[in-house]
Amino acid sequence: MWELLQHLSFWDWLALGTLLLIFEIFGAGGYLLWVGIAAATVGVLTFMIPGLHWTLQFVLFGVLSILTAWLWWKRQRSAARPSDQPGLNERGHDLLGRTFVVHVAIVAGRGKIKVGDSVWMATGPDTEVGAQVRVIGQDGSTLQVERIE
Incomplete structure (x- = not known):
């Protein structure tokens, strides 16, 4: 197991991101979208910085997952305000x-x-x-x- 973790490549992260995005298509309701994007981002960073230690990769994945989900949640909350045209669809x-x-x-x-x-x-x-x-x-x-x- 340690051998696998020490040799994580960008392909592993891109595959995880792709898999999470495919699961999102089947109806996860947006929960896996941001985690999948975070995994893909870590994959891109691992490609750009080949010697990135596996612990730092996991820390980046966790931080990016939380950050992207929080930013989306914050955007959704700010968009949920009363309409200036309350009778629009009536x-x-x-x-x-x-x-x-x-x-x-x-x-x-x-x-x-x-x-x-x-x-x-x-x-x-x-x-x-x-x-x-x-x-x-x-x-x-x-x-x-x-x-x-």
């Missing part, structure tokens, strides 16, 4: 207060309305096709409407 909120035409009659509280070039599910009082309705709310992808008299 298209129905843009429709509140607007009027549309009933496309499929609202019967027993359910029907469809025509919104631009699309059709949305709607809930509200029974209303015949062609009548005007106003959007008063949203529940998921279903719009809540009221009849306009």
